[in-house]
Amino acid sequence: MKIGIxxxxxxxxxxxxxxxDYARMFATLLEGHGFEFETFNVVDGDFPASTDAADGWLITGSKHGVYEPHDWIPPLEDFIRKVRDAGQPMIGVCFGHQIIAQALGGKVEKxxxxxxxxxxxxxxxxxxxxLNAWHQDQVVEAPxxxxxxxxxDFCANAGLLYGDTIMTVQPHPEFTARMIEGLLEHRxxxxxxxxxxxxxxxxxDRPVHDREFGDRMAAFFKGKSDE
Structure with a gap:
């Protein structure tokens, strides 16, 4: 199964x-599940030709806000709606969680x-x-x-499920303790x-359920979200 990141x-x-980079972190999180990956740097304007370019889709985190006026955000929202309409599995994390909510009618705020x-x-x-988190923006109104x-108590809409094909989460299962350490130092x-x-x-190194959640993501991509 090919996952487009x-x-x-x-x-x-x-x-x-x-x-x-973020794509490599997700590939590491999901290793051992038989996926192949292709990365599209949509933040730099690199978009897939169509939703058929992969079997499932994963949207990463970002330092940007979904409400900011970047040229790549409207076409990303359009792509999200096309993936939804195609019935392909899609997972969003942090910014990905927020942009999917915004694209489907929700509201995101600082x-x-x-x-x-x-x-x-x-x-x-x-x-x-x-799970490790790193955010101020939140989905304040779910679609x-x-x-x-x-x-x-801090984040009411920390995880959202849209039918059986789209799952999104606010925290970062791909972030290790070392990544948090780097963010603390540099951002x-x-x-x-x-x-x-x-x-x-x-x-x-407080234990986190990163591997367990990675397994949950893999099961969702494979259509086994009940496992």
């Missing part, structure tokens, strides 16, 4: 050599409550999972018909409050 941003240059960063606990239908599948200063940076730094 729609890359909507790039990892910080300071960690890219060590950890790879959250007045501030940032969520580092390891966070989420309720997935009664199952508690810890009509979307089912909330994950939440916590957090002057953006996150100093107290928050210090607190997240104390988390160290």
């Amino acid at each position: 729609l890359q909507t941003g790039h990892a910080p240059d300071e960690v890219k050599d060590e950890l790879g 959250f007045q409550g501030g940032w969520a960063a580092g390891a966070q606990e989420y309720d997935f239908g009664g199952k508690q999972m810890v 009509e018909g979307a089912e909330v599948i994950a939440s916590n 957090a200063p002057g953006v996150l409050p100093e107290a928050m940076i210090e607190e997240i730094g104390k988390q160290g």
